[in-house]
Amino acid sequence: MGAMPSTRPHPLHDPVTRWYAEQARTLPWRSPAVDGWAVLVSEVMLQQTPVARVLPAYTDWMARWPTPAELAACAAGDAVRAWGRLGYPRRALRLHGAAVMCVERFGGAVPSGYDDLRTLPGVGDYTAAAVASFAYAQRHVVLDTNVRRVLARLVGGVEYPPEGGPVAAERAVAAALLPDVPAEAARWNVAVMELGALVCTARSPRCADCPVAARCRWLLGGKPRWDGAARRGQTYAGTDRAVRGKLLAVLRDHPGPVARVELEPVWAEAVQRERCLDSLVADGLVTPLTDDLFTLPT
DNA sequence: CAAGCGTGGTG
DNA sequence: TCACCAAGCTT
Missing domain, CATH: 1.10.10.10 (Winged helix-like DNA-binding domain superfamily/Winged helix DNA-binding domain)
Structure with a gap:
């Protein structure tokens, strides 16, 4: 027999999801009414761009192109111009390409399957898992920079996750913590991500406000500083x-x-x-x- | 797979 | 002040 989903309060799930219910930000792409397109647009805009800067662009974008078909009918240049100063403008091109693919291959909707999502330009592992989880309530490991940092501290006892993309060990940890019931997995994913964004931040973590501080290996270990190689130093001016x-x-x-x-x-x-x-x-x-x-x- | 790809806020 | 950081993807 397969393991039945536990009904007992989970030592991590319960406090984190309760914290999320009370403290989460109200963001347009988290409205219960949103569809796959709304989530996809938000996820692509949020790739390496902070929430505060995405908000106005997102609102304008969705008012102008509420479905993939409306964007697909416009020139790619319109998307690039509407992208404004969000940065990495190739994302605008890819989002336009994704809209065209949604129309030509997926009946005008953003597909719900992870593998189908991955075929869209600009959609990598993180974004496919995020759309499948947040828009379609499927059970996927969602590993963004926030989740990686939270798990590195909470479970790994170190200040930062390894540099570069997520490694197998991180996936194993995240998979082991993912609730069995898809809807609960989706809620856990967004809750951990929000915890990383608001409390378990990179620079000055607010451990006093953390719902799982008592179980955090990093905090219990005295918050040791990152001892790996110096972080990257990316100069920008003149590049x-x-x-x-x-x-x-x-x-x-x-x-x-x-x-x-x-x-x-x-x-x-x-x-x-x-x-x-x-x-x-x-x-x-x-x-x-x-x-x-x-x-x-x- | 390491490098390249924008932009602006901030500790 | 200025290096770091922000819901990564592609080649």
Whole structure:
């Protein structure tokens, strides 16, 4: 016989989900009325972009494109422009591509299966699991940076999870903690994520407000500092990323096509400027109309 | 698989 | 101040 779901209060599930019920933020993509599209849009926007900056863009986006079909009917450039300054604008292109796939292959809806979700551009392991769990109440391990940090501390007793993507050991820990009942697993996933976002934060964790502080191996061990190699030091100013951002900002804020000469003031070094413009074209974020006239993709 | 990809707030 | 950080994905 398979194990019956326990009805006894779980030492971690119970306090964390109760904390979530009382302390969670009210966010539009958590409304009971949302569908797969609303969750997908929020998840892609939230990839490496903080909630506070996503909120206004998300509201505008969903008002304009409430279903995949409406976005799919627009030019990809419209999505890039609506993306604004959320960062990593290739995500806008991929979200547009995902909308097209939803229309052409999934009857206009965001698919509910993990494997189908993974076929959408811009949807990796985390996003597929998150959509399947949050929008469709399926049982999946959802491992984002918040969950990884919470489990690293709570179970692993260390300040931070390993650098790079989630490793097998982390998946095993998360899988072992995942409730058996799908709806409960989904609630646990969002609750742990929220705990990481509000309490078990990277910089200054508020352990005094943590519902499972008494069971936290990291806290019990005296909150030892991260002893691994120094964290990455990613300088930004002067990188191709920065130049690409400046170039695309001109295109975004300009209603029509932009002449090459209009792009020159954003960066003085012509070699790097041209390389970045070429890479934007190669990525499909910019379309050359003529030798020196550019526009967002049509 | 390590590197590349935007942007802005903050401790 | 400035390095770090924010619901990762792709090649």
